[in-house]
Amino acid sequence: MVRYLVGRGGHLRDHTERDKLLYWYVHTLLWGRYAGSTESVLAQDLHVLESEDNPLDQLIANLRQNRGDLEIKAIDFQGWGVGARFYPLVYMLTRVHQAQDWDSGIELSKHLLGKHNYLQVHHIFPKSLLSKAGYPKSEVNAMAQAPAVGDR
Secondary structure (H helix, E strand, O other): OHHHHHHOOOOOOOHHHHHHHHHHHHHHHHOOOOOOOHHHHHHHHHHHHHHOOOHHHHHHHHHHHHHOOOOOOHHHHOOOOOOOOOHHHHHHHHHHOOOEOOOOOOEOOOOOOHHHOOEEEEEOOOHHHHHHOOOOHHHHHHHHEEEEEOOO
């Protein structure tokens, strides 16, 4: 992202360019683009930035070529916990779409004041009830945790 911005004088042309850049960035994280052979993948992406007329389109095409498709499916979230790649996506969507804490109704926002002034991970479903209902431990852990506000 930084290299792309530097090549454009630190400014994006419009919201379409911004959205493509963010789309590419989020998908590189979700699919682990730089998790393996970092040097060769990074060299490939930097080459695209220097040689292509529409570098963002080509970067996104490279992601599709490696993944097959970039569609996010419900199964991608199944059995995943706080340390997983898709957890930050859930956290980001929580922040961007003004989600509310199920208990207090307070919007999950960094701009909160008072004792509810920070986000943390809380259990939103009692683990014991999920276990009694027959869910496997991996799903219990994934379902029972979500971003929430303040101290309980």
